[in-house]
Amino acid sequence: MLSHGYERDKTDKTLFIKKACNDIILIQLYVDDIIFRSPNKNLCKQFVIAMQGEFEMSMMGELTYFLGFQIKQLNHGTFLSQTKYCKELLKKFDMENCKESTTPMATTCYLDTDEKGTSMDQTLYRGLIRSLLYVTASGPNIMFSMCLCARFQASPKESHFMAAKRILKYLKGTTNVGLWYPSEVSLTLVGYSGLDFAGCKIDS
Secondary structure, eight states: OGGGTOEEOSSOTTEEEEEETTEEEEEEEETTEEEEEOSOHHHHHHHHHHHHHHSOOOOOOSOOEETTEEEEEETTEEEEEOHHHHHHHHHHTTOTTOOOOSSSSOTTOOOOOOTTSOBOOHHHHHHHHHHHHHHTTTOGGGHHHHHHHHTTSSSOBHHHHHHHHHHHHHHHTTTTOEEEEETTOOOOOOOOOOOOGGGOSSOO
16 A cells, blocks of 8 residues: 555554545555545546556445444435444343333443442453444444443443443444434534533542
8 A cells, every 4th residue: 555655544554545636535454355435536446456456356336334334325424333233232242122221321320349249250241341342433422331331341240230231221222323424514523521520439
């Protein structure tokens, strides 16, 4: 990629970028899979020709599914979700028939180290946290709850596991939720904070 004039992104080492006048092409590499995107079709054609000259490569067409992500490309925008991954996650932790929850964490939930609580299987708990972490890529609304549960991976208790399972209950009712990127709209990131640090039971 570097020999063809692409620059490696400083943050994501699997992302390569090439700018030509006012156009840009983005290349995402993952093992032997390649995703590329550009508003200029000629740049895409040039990339395909260059890669086919280097490797035996087949075109799979428009991107619809990749690494657990479902992608719907429409004329007025792109929708990114993990519906299939979430359903597989519910099945993995035997939560397919669980009752749905309207929020990822109860407002009355105040997790602490729970030293007197019943210990949990550390491997099982860590596996659940890793799985939930991947969901945050298209579901940032569970980020706070997931990160709070992740703090107790060293010595998980049943209370922590129950809190993490509530996130799964929330996912069951929101498997169709994802990220919507509208076309030709300037995106502005806005952050809000309403955390009750004063009421935290494990921070002084």
